[in-house]
Amino acid sequence: MTKKVTIAGVSANPGEKAYGVVKVPDLFADGQYLEIPFIIYNGANDGPRVHLQIAQHPNEVYALDGIRRVIGDLDPKNLSGVITFCLPNTVGFRFGLYYNRIITHDINRVLYGDPQGSVMERIVNAWWVNFVENKADYVIDFHGVPQETFVFYEAHGVSPDVPKEVNDKSERMAKLYSARVLKKETEAYGGGKSFRGACVDHGIPAIVPEVAVDGADISETGLRNILVDLGMIKGKIKLPEKQYILKWETDTKEALVVNQKAGFFKSNVKTGDLVKKGDKLGVIFNPRTLQEVETLISHRDGYVSSIQPFPVKSVKETIMQVDEILETIVNK
Numbered sequence: 001m002t003k004k005v006t007i008a009g010v011s012a013n014p015g016e017k018a019y020g021v022v023k024v025p026d027l028f029a030d031g032q033y034l035e036i037p038f039i040i041y042n043g044a045n046d047g048p049r050v051h052l053q054i055a056q057h058p059n060e061v062y063a064l065d066g067i068r069r070v071i072g073d074l075d076p077k078n079l080s081g082v083i084t085f086c087l088p089n090t091v092g093f094r095f096g097l098y099y100n101r102i103i104t105h106d107i108n109r110v111l112y113g114d115p116q117g118s119v120m121e122r123i124v125n126a127w128w129v130n131f132v133e134n135k136a137d138y139v140i141d142f143h144g145v146p147q148e149t150f151v152f153y154e155a156h157g158v159s160p161d162v163p164k165e166v167n168d169k170s171e172r173m174a175k176l177y178s179a180r181v182l183k184k185e186t187e188a189y190g191g192g193k194s195f196r197g198a199c200v201d202h203g204i205p206a207i208v209p210e211v212a213v214d215g216a217d218i219s220e221t222g223l224r225n226i227l228v229d230l231g232m233i234k235g236k237i238k239l240p241e242k243q244y245i246l247k248w249e250t251d252t253k254e255a256l257v258v259n260q261k262a263g264f265f266k267s268n269v270k271t272g273d274l275v276k277k278g279d280k281l282g283v284i285f286n287p288r289t290l291q292e293v294e295t296l297i298s299h300r301d302g303y304v305s306s307i308q309p310f311p312v313k314s315v316k317e318t319i320m321q322v323d324e325i326l327e328t329i330v331n332k
């Protein structure tokens, strides 16, 4: 049965949309409270509750236009379930700064926060208790700015307490996002537990789309696919012909291609190419003699997931990253 949804004193009845802000008091020396702006779309019909948030990391904003195209004008009368959307880190967002005097480290690692804690802990706790804990059934935490859009999620068995069902649902969302690349975390809390890790630990399926500068179209299709699949909106699921599940490695050493000779790098491949062990990836030539001094060879079969753009290389710089392909998905 559908019912009224209230967040921070702002309510939306079934079939209604509401805008509001979570006010976090007593943070700043000037006495002003922090605002976390949000939208509630309370569907006229029953369905799951999905929470969307973007720009925890302030420059990772490229999914925003895709999100707008899906929910900006969404009429809750045509929605089954509830969508909440928020800008979680307005302190960072307004200046495009990852760090400042109060956001001193990675806010994505503050997990649940603490209502009595530091500024960062109080901000994170505000979004955790208002939108996620005992509220959301699914979470999409939008990040970004890799060279190619991909979706990050967790393999089953990585976090010991996460039920298989939660990981399976996360993987399903990750595929539906419709990016050509998925990156599957295969180590416990690769790189330290993140907000996504906190969600799955609480039994909430969650993904992190890492959206590139050109990723608005994928994000629109992906978000629409996920909402259609959950039965929340009407539509047709669209997927690319092929998708690649790559192994996410916390320590990227195994994946990196490094030059042994300094000079100018000319690539033979581009981001998104599939390569075989022994393939020629590019050359280094000496800018004094204009002669080739090194041929860079792929050390493994894999997927070229990034190439460092600046071609002038000192010795032993990172040239590119070739990730291991765990699975190729062929969509009909």
Ligand SMILES: [Zn+2]
Binding pocket: 057, 060, 143, 144
């Ligand atoms: Zn990020």
